[in-house]
Amino acid sequence: MRIVSLLPAATDIVAELGLAGQLVGRTHECDWPPEAVADLPVVTATGLDQDALTSREISDAVGGATHSGSSLYTLDTEALAALRPDVVLTQDLCEVCAVSYRKVSRAVRLLDAGTRVLSLEPHTLDDVLDCLVTVGELLGVRERAERRRADLRDRLQGIRQAVAGRARPRVVAIEWLDPLWPAGHWVPDQIATAGGEPLLAASGAHTSPMTWEAVRAARPEVVLVLPCGFPPERTLRETHLLTRLPGWPDLPAVRAGRVWVLDGPAYFNRPGPRVVRGAEVLAHVLHGVRTGDEVTPAEALPLPAAPADDPDTTS
Numbered sequence: 001m002r003i004v005s006l007l008p009a010a011t012d013i014v015a016e017l018g019l020a021g022q023l024v025g026r027t028h029e030c031d032w033p034p035e036a037v038a039d040l041p042v043v044t045a046t047g048l049d050q051d052a053l054t055s056r057e058i059s060d061a062v063g064g065a066t067h068s069g070s071s072l073y074t075l076d077t078e079a080l081a082a083l084r085p086d087v088v089l090t091q092d093l094c095e096v097c098a099v100s101y102r103k104v105s106r107a108v109r110l111l112d113a114g115t116r117v118l119s120l121e122p123h124t125l126d127d128v129l130d131c132l133v134t135v136g137e138l139l140g141v142r143e144r145a146e147r148r149r150a151d152l153r154d155r156l157q158g159i160r161q162a163v164a165g166r167a168r169p170r171v172v173a174i175e176w177l178d179p180l181w182p183a184g185h186w187v188p189d190q191i192a193t194a195g196g197e198p199l200l201a202a203s204g205a206h207t208s209p210m211t212w213e214a215v216r217a218a219r220p221e222v223v224l225v226l227p228c229g230f231p232p233e234r235t236l237r238e239t240h241l242l243t244r245l246p247g248w249p250d251l252p253a254v255r256a257g258r259v260w261v262l263d264g265p266a267y268f269n270r271p272g273p274r275v276v277r278g279a280e281v282l283a284h285v286l287h288g289v290r291t292g293d294e295v296t297p298a299e300a301l302p303l304p305a306a307p308a309d310d311p312d313t314t315s
Contacts, residue, residue: 001139002086004043005030006075008265009128010089010120011037012272013135016148022139025083027073029229032266032274043079055178055227055238087138088117120271123204125189125279128271129153152276155292156193159279162289163195169258169286171196172220175228175269177241179209183226186275187268194282195289196222212245222286223253225303226264232301235261239303259303260285267299 004025005011011030014020020036027044030037080088118138122128129149136145171191175183184207188198199218201207225242227235239261242248253259262268262285267278277292284295 002084003139004080004083004085004088006044006088006090007120008032009131009270009272010091010135012270012274013132014089014139016132016273017136017139017141017145019139019141024085025080029265041079041083043076043083044073045076046073055176055241059176059179085115088115089120089135090117091120122271123185123206125156125186125193125203125275127204128186128275129273131271132273148273152273155276156279159193159283159289159291160195162291163283163287166195166287168195168197169221170199170219171222171224171286172199172215172218172253173201173224173226173268174242175207175226175264176209177225177227177235177238180212180215181209182207183224183268186271187226190268190275190279190282191224191286193279194286196282196286216247216251220251220253221256221258223251223259224262224282224285225260226262226268228269229265231265232261232263232298235264236301243303257302261301261303263299 001019001022002024003014003019003022005014005023006027008027008030011023011026012032014023015033015036020033023036023040025043026037026040028042028046029044030040116138118135120131120134122131129152132149132152133142133145136142136148173183173187173191175181175187182199182201184201184205186203188201188203188205191198192203199220200210200214223242225235225239227238242259248254262278262281267274267281280292281295281299283289283291285300
């Protein structure tokens with residue numbers, strides 16, 4: 001079967017099912033597993049140089065606080081047609097984060113080759129795991145997918161058992177820095193699984209920008225910084241957007257040194273199987289508990305406190 005993935009999380013799922021060898025095309029952001037995707041043809045692009053733009057400039061370019069603008073992605077329909085896919089995997093959850101489902105559907109209709117389009121739309125952690133079975137059934141490996149889902153559920157249950165009975169710190173997860181945006185959908189589930197109390201976003205919720213006053217009023221004991229699409233090194237370049245906010249040093253999380261920069265694209269932004277690893281990382285962050293492999297600084301890095309005499313951090 002010839003598979004084109006137009007969603008990094010879908011690429012992760014195909015690899016999890018042992019079918020990476022059937023991938024014939026991917027997006028420019030599909031980067032996992034690296035050995036399986038490095039040489040695949042790329043059928044998308046972005047018109048924005050995200051490395052050169054600030055968070056505010058990126059947000060404005062895609063429609064501002066409402067995220068009502070067009071996708072960051074363009075689709076090379078000629079390249080897609082040349083790949084002759086049997087299946088195209090995409091999503092209809094966020095037009096900012098991937099090629100829109102409508103655009104993909106139009107392109108596939110032009111192929112006139114019986115190509116099937118599967119749109120993945122998970123909202124919760126359970127939904128994310130169920131996507132393995134949805135994809136597995138389409139690709140003819142439902143039993144394998146069910147086994148992998150069961151394995152991932154077992155890992156989540158192991159995390160819950162490891163943190164059971166511990167105090168649950170109050171947690172704010174930040175998915176965008178300017179404007180401030182709380183992480184919703186499956187991230188509150190990841191936090192709850194790892195023994196925290198998620199604030200400012202509910203399980204499965206599509207969120208909207210939040211005010212800094214709302215963050216201060218919530219008095220989080222832990223702050224997670226995991227901007228959508230930003231690896232940790234990119235996030236660190238803009239942490240001043242937080243540390244220079246009025247009253248930042250007074251947050252309980254800041255006073256306790258419990259502000260963490262996390263790898264959002266790998267473990268939190270993408271609804272693929274690696275969200276389970278994200279919950280394992282959070283168990284370490286919230287409780288110092290190890291479940292699974294040891295957490296590395298590339299996965300979770302405590303944000304150094306701003307200097308006490310920094311004039312931009314005064315309230």
